[in-house]
Amino acid sequence: MTSIKHHPKTETLAAYAAGALDEARAVVIATHLDLCDACRAAARDFEALGGVCLEAAEPAPMKEGALERFWLRAGGARAERAPASTRAANDFDLGLARPLSAYLKGGLDAVQWRRIGPGMEQCVLDAQGYRKGVLRLLKIAPGVRLPKHSHGGEELTLILRGAYEDEIGEFRRGDLADLDDEDTHSPCAIGEEPCVCLIAASAPLRFKGLAGKIVQPFIGL
Numbered sequence: 636m637t638s639i640k641h642h643p644k645t646e647t648l649a650a651y652a653a654g655a656l657d658e659a660r661a662v663v664i665a666t667h668l669d670l671c672d673a674c675r676a677a678a679r680d681f682e683a684l685g686g687v688c689l690e691a692a693e694p695a696p697m698k699e700g701a702l703e704r705f706w707l708r709a710g711g712a713r714a715e716r717a718p719a720s721t722r723a724a725n726d727f728d729l730g731l732a733r734p735l736s737a738y739l740k741g742g743l744d745a746v747q748w749r750r751i752g753p754g755m756e757q758c759v760l761d762a763q764g765y766r767k768g769v770l771r772l773l774k775i776a777p778g779v780r781l782p783k784h785s786h787g788g789e790e791l792t793l794i795l796r797g798a799y800e801d802e803i804g805e806f807r808r809g810d811l812a813d814l815d816d817e818d819t820h821s822p823c824a825i826g827e828e829p830c831v832c833l834i835a836a837s838a839p840l841r842f843k844g845l846a847g848k849i850v851q852p853f854i855g856l
C-alpha cells in the first residue's frame with residue numbers, strides 16, 4: 636500500500652504509454668510509476684490499447700533498412716542508459732528508483748546543489764526536453780514559499796523527499812503534480828526536512844507579483 640494521493644492526468648499517462656512524452660517528462664512519470672501501482676497498471680492498459688490499435692491499423696511499407704537502424708539506435712540507447720536499479724518500495728530512497736538513478740550519480744545525497752535564492756537550491760539534470768534545463772531538482776527549505784506563479788505550459792513535479800502544500804493540497808513523497816498553464820499556485824515546503832522535487836517543465840514559470848518577476852532572472856526558474 637502506498638499513500639500517494641496525487642497522480643498524473645489520464646492524458647499524460649496515455650501520452651507516456653504511447654511514447655509521446657519528451658525525455659524529461661518521461662523520467663518524471665516513469666519514476667512515479669516505479670512507486671505507484673495504480674498508475675503502473677493504467678499505463679500497462681494504455682500500452683495494451685496501443686497494441687490493439689497497431690494490430691487494427693493498415694500495414695504500411697517500411698523503408699529499406701529501417702529495422703536495422705531501429706535496433707542500432709535502440710541498442711545504443713540501452714548501453715548508455717542502463718541504470719543501476721533498485722526496486723522502489725515504501726521505505727526506499729526515491730532518488731535510487733530505476734528511471735531517475737540513470738541521471739543521479741551517487742543518489743540524491745551526492746547532488747551538487749546551486750543556491751538560486753533564499754532557502755532554494757536547484758540542480759539541472761541532463762535530459763532532452765522542449766528546452767535546455769527542462770529537467771531539474773529543486774530543494775526548498777522548510778517554511779520557504781515560492782512566489783505565486785503559473786506555468787507557460789505543462790509542468791510535472793514529483794516529490795522525492797519532504798512535502799509541500801499549495802492551493803491544490805498537500806504533496807508528499809511519491810505524489811505528482813500534473814499542472815498546465817491554467818493552474819496558479821504558491822507552494823510552501825512543510826515539515827521538518829527540505830522538500831526535494833523532480834520537475835519537468837515545458838516553459839519558464841510565470842510569476843504573478845512584482846517581487847517574483849524581479850527575482851525570476853536571478854533564480855532561472
Ligand SMILES: [Zn+2]
Nearest residue numbers: 642643671674
Ligand atoms: Zn500514480
